[in-house]
Every structure is written in C-alpha cells, then in structure tokens.
Amino acid sequence: MLRHLFFTAALILANPVTAGPSGTIHVVDGDTLKIDGTTVRLHAIDAPETDQMCGDANSPAWACGDWVRNKTRQMYEGRSAICVATDTDRYGRTVAKCSVDGQDVGERLVSDGLAFAYRQYGMDYDLAEKGAAVNGRGLHGTGIMSPAAFRSAQRAKARPTTLAQNTGAKTVTVNRGKPTKRSGLPNIVNSNCTIKGNISLSSGERIYHVPGQEFYSKTRISPTKGERWFCSEAEARAAGWRKARN
Template identity: 75%
Template sequence: MLRILFFVAAVASGSMAHAAPNGPIHVVDGDTFKVNGTTVRLHAIDAPEIEQMCGDANSPVWACGAWVRDKTREMFEGRHARCTATDTDRYGRTVAKCTVDGQDVGERLVSGGLAFAYRQYGMDYDLAEKGAAVTSRGLHGTGIMSPAAFRSAQRAKTQSNSSRSSTGAKTVTVNRSTPQERSWLPNAINPACKIKGNISMNNGQRIYHVPGQPYYTKTRISLTKGERWFCSESEARAAGWRKARN
C-alpha cells in the first residue's frame, strides 16, 4: 500500500511539474508569451526576433520583428489562454500549444503571416503556412530571412564577425504585383497607401501629401529616415502628421 501511495504521489508530482498554465496573456514577442506569470514558448512556430529587420531588392528595410510583436499584442494581450504543455526547452521555458476562445493561437499567427511553421519541432502548422505564402500574407509579402537563420547569423557575428552569408541563411524574395498581395503589408511601407508622410529637412516637421497637391509627385519616401505611407488622412493625423499647405 505504501508503495502504491508513493507511486501515485510521484506521478502527481511529475504531472504538476509539466502542467501548462492557464490565464491572462502578456505578449513578449511573436512566439513567446507569459501566461499567468509563466513563460510559454508556443509549440512548432517561429516568429521574427524583435530586433530583426526585413526587406529585399523589391522592398525597403523595415522593422518586421517589432511589427509582429505589436500585431500579436493587438490580438492576444490580456486575453485568457488555455495551454497544453508539449515540452520544456533548453532555456527552461514551457513549450505549449495554447488556445484563446477555442482557437489555436499558433495557427492564427502562422495563417496570418505573423510567424512560420517550425517544422523541426512539428508539422502542426505546415498547411497554415503554405496558405499564407500562396496569398503573400503578412511576412510572406516581403523579403525575410527565417528567424532561425537570423539567430544563427547573429551568433556567428558575435563569435567571429563572419558575414551572414557564411551561415547559409537564405533571403526569400516574393513578387508582390497584385493589390491583394500588397494589402497584407503594414501601411507604413505599403506604396498602395497613397498618402506620403514626409519629414522636413529644414525643421523636422512631419507633413503628409495627398494625391493632387503640388508637391505630391516630387515627394520621395525614405523609410530609413522615418518617413512612411498612410492609407487615410485620419491615420496620418492620428500619427502626428499635418497636411501640407501646398
């Protein structure tokens, strides 16, 4: 009897040690949450690192990692998650599949183009990623180094100052020729949004130009200087830009 009780206690203790948390979400980045205070790495998905930049020969450089984090926060910050643990990673984080209102969080992120299927750890979201890629949704609408390749390149740079090309990382270039494809880009980098947000070289004022204004055609957008595109005047004003006087 004593042996049975000891076995049951050991099993219960092991189950508790691997139990995944349920509770409110705080988004750390695109694939890592704190759920009720416990750090959870979402199972079988991989999102850009916060400091990661995206872009290729066909699109300007932009802060895709921070964008993914912000979009993920819009979707899930403060909401209640129910998680099922699948593993513990080498950093001691609980690896888990989580749902919000019955919907798989990982699938929503991958199908929305905010994260990639991490096939090394499971094929759960393979089809979701392929669907997002076909329609150039989210990150699939711009050039991006895979998050795993980016991390590898960063480690190599830190260790030996070697170039990223030595890691075998691949940048994917996507043809974004249709309005449907462009519609998935953030407004700030999307030339389908016709309003030009320009920063004055003289006084740093943020001024937007709409089609038909005298200087609209001559105005060039430099994302590296903080300039951007807007899809509406109300969006531009809300971001702190004023309309050009001519």
C-alpha cells in the same frame, strides 16, 4: 467547452504530451507567452525577434518584430488559454500548444502571417504558412527574413545580405503576377499605399508626392528616417504633410 476538449484530445492522440499551464495570457513576444507564471514557447512556430527589422530591395526596413509583438498583444493579452506541453527547450521554457476559445494560437499566428512554421520542430503549421504566403498576409506582404536567419546573423555579428538557408523556419516565395493587397501591414511601410511621404534633407519639411508628379519616381522612402507611405492625400495632410509643388 467542447472545442477545448476536442483540441486537447487531438493533441494527446498526435503528440507525446503532458498537462501544461492554463490561465491568463501575458504576451512576451510573437511566439512566447507567460501563463500562470510559466514561460511558454509556442510549439513549431517562429516569430520575428522583438528587435528584428524586415525589408528588402523593394521594401524599406521597418520594425517588424515590435509590430508582431504588438499585434499578438492585441489579439491575446489578458485572455485565458489552455495549454498542452510537448517539450522543454534548452532555456528551460515549457514548449506547448495553446488554445484560446478552442482555437490553436500557433495556427492563428501563422495563418495571419505573424509567425512562420518552424518545420525543424514539426510540420503542424506548414499549410497555414503557405496559405498566408499565397495571400500576402502579414509579414508575407513585405521583405522578410526568417527569425532563425536573423538570430544566426546576430550571433555572427554580421549583417547578412541574403536569406540564410536551412535554419529551421523558412519563408515561402510565391510568384503572384500582380502584387496582392497588403492590408495586414501598417500604412507606414505598405507600399500598396502609393503616396510617398518624404522629409526634406535641407529643411526637414514633410512633403508628400503623388503618382504623376515630377519627382515621384525619384523619391525613396525610408521609415527609419521618419518617412512613410500614405493611402490618401487626406491621410497625409492630417498627419501634417504638405503636397509637393512638382
């Protein structure tokens, strides 16, 4: 209870606020909750759109928006939140900072790499995002586009090839040297899992390749076609894949 009081008091001192909704959480997406019948857009964070795909030249396309929504539901669905409203957005939604058991929900999502700091609306989570990027947590462990850039591309009905600039939310690029472990990502898109699960174009057979095999380096993985990465041969066999003969 004291943590709730400290959280609310800190907000009142830092922001022009009013009382916000409190109650049981229903997760709409990575940055939107429904609480006590009120739709709440979390203050100063931006999560991937539900239909957003992520990926780059080194990481195949994958459904990051749906993944973030599911992870957020695992963390917060059905739990009780206390919110302090900071604004109302152009869609009529209450913009608020919410806490669960005294922890700022927005900060947790950004720190875990499930959302980005939306600096256009506040610098509250700038350091949390930088920490997530440095450690390769969540979305920072794979190719990512800011949700604002994705929305801009959708509006233009174009498929961008580069990250849009000055879109509010932004990603942080960190020179790491050796790749960091991407433990926050599902194995299917986690290229730190080195076994490649390929589907034969001619037969549809599911075949996995391990490092050192003849065709390993030439094999490309496309999750959108049902292909994936595995972290062990046992995992691959359990999923119904056989080892390549070469």
